[in-house]
Amino acid sequence: MSDAFDTQPLRDDLPFGARITGLDPALLGDGGIRRALRDLWIDKGVLVFEGLEGEEVHLELSRVFGTLVQHPTREARAAHPELMTVRYKPDSGWLIDVDGDLRGTWLPWHSDLIYVDRINRGGILRPIVLPSRMGQTGFIDKIGAYRTLPDRLKARIDGLNVIYKYDLDAAQQRFGRTANASMVRISPDVASIQARLDDFPRVIHPMVYEQHETGRKVLNVSPWFAVGIQGMENAEGDALLAEVADHIVNSSEIYLHEWRLGDMVLWDNWRVLHSATGCPPDEERWMLRTTIEGDYGLGRTEADAAIDRTDYITV
Ligand SMILES: [Fe+2]
Numbered sequence: 001m002s003d004a005f006d007t008q009p010l011r012d013d014l015p016f017g018a019r020i021t022g023l024d025p026a027l028l029g030d031g032g033i034r035r036a037l038r039d040l041w042i043d044k045g046v047l048v049f050e051g052l053e054g055e056e057v058h059l060e061l062s063r064v065f066g067t068l069v070q071h072p073t074r075e076a077r078a079a080h081p082e083l084m085t086v087r088y089k090p091d092s093g094w095l096i097d098v099d100g101d102l103r104g105t106w107l108p109w110h111s112d113l114i115y116v117d118r119i120n121r122g123g124i125l126r127p128i129v130l131p132s133r134m135g136q137t138g139f140i141d142k143i144g145a146y147r148t149l150p151d152r153l154k155a156r157i158d159g160l161n162v163i164y165k166y167d168l169d170a171a172q173q174r175f176g177r178t179a180n181a182s183m184v185r186i187s188p189d190v191a192s193i194q195a196r197l198d199d200f201p202r203v204i205h206p207m208v209y210e211q212h213e214t215g216r217k218v219l220n221v222s223p224w225f226a227v228g229i230q231g232m233e234n235a236e237g238d239a240l241l242a243e244v245a246d247h248i249v250n251s252s253e254i255y256l257h258e259w260r261l262g263d264m265v266l267w268d269n270w271r272v273l274h275s276a277t278g279c280p281p282d283e284e285r286w287m288l289r290t291t292i293e294g295d296y297g298l299g300r301t302e303a304d305a306a307i308d309r310t311d312y313i314t315v
């Protein structure tokens with residue numbers, strides 16, 4: 001713990017996550033403070049920083065937690081290669097029908113990059129333009145999800161692996177669905193992906209692994225992109241994966257972050273799931289995200305197929 005910032009729970013009843021206030025960005029070079037922030041991140045999984053502004057602080061804060069991925073620049077505004085743009089525009093953005101409601105850039109529960117072999121360590125999101133309502137980011141703690149999993153399921157999933165397949169159409173999601181979703185409008189780059197889904201190899205990740213720093217078990221299932229259990233692609237395996245995914249999305253504590261300008265939210269992508277509630281179709285939502293590099297070393301492509309990481313759109 002450090003006395004250079006204040007730490008509070010995100011909610012009194014929430015066993016993961018922390019809200020950090022009073023952090024002076026000028027102190028981000030201090031080794032003790034950097035260590036304290038990293039320890040807190042590993043302990044809590046999600047850190048909400050309040051009252052921090054600007055691109056330089058966004059980048060400096062992100063570098064406390066690791067090396068940043070260089071993104072190809074998609075838009076002039078996100079000129080910095082370490083910043084990725086996450087933006088819904090009313091005239092052209094990704095539009096999804098969610099239980100009969102139109103939402104801009106709604107995303108189901110997932111881990112970033114679970115559809116490739118190397119999963120990034122985490123990221124920090126920062127809002128630039130916020131809609132007047134909705135637009136929240138949700139988080140579920142997979143350590144908590146394992147802890148609350150019934151013992152009979154813990155025994156059944158021991159040693160099993162989950163197969164993932166890249167497909168951005170949430171209507172195709174097989175496990176842990178929370179809504180009936182269908183794509184109404186997609187961007188040309190998403191359309192290009194969807195037209196050649198066979199180009200993307202299936203990958204395999206363990207269903208449970210231990211957090212390296214603490215030994216705590218993580219229920220390592222991303223409901224979006226999961227297509228089955230390795231060696232059990234049958235009714236029994238599908239029923240088991242459905243039960244585990246339903247436990248994660250229906251029986252876990254959910255933290256839904258209500259964004260305000262000046263927030264920066266860091267998550268541990270190896271340990272928490274996230275989702276996006278989407279925004280009203282006629283309003284803009286514009287976020288910038290850093291991506292912290294890493295590889296937990298447990299993912300692999302099926303049949304050791306080659307993978308071209310530059311070919312994916314990250315969600
Ligand atoms: Fe994501």
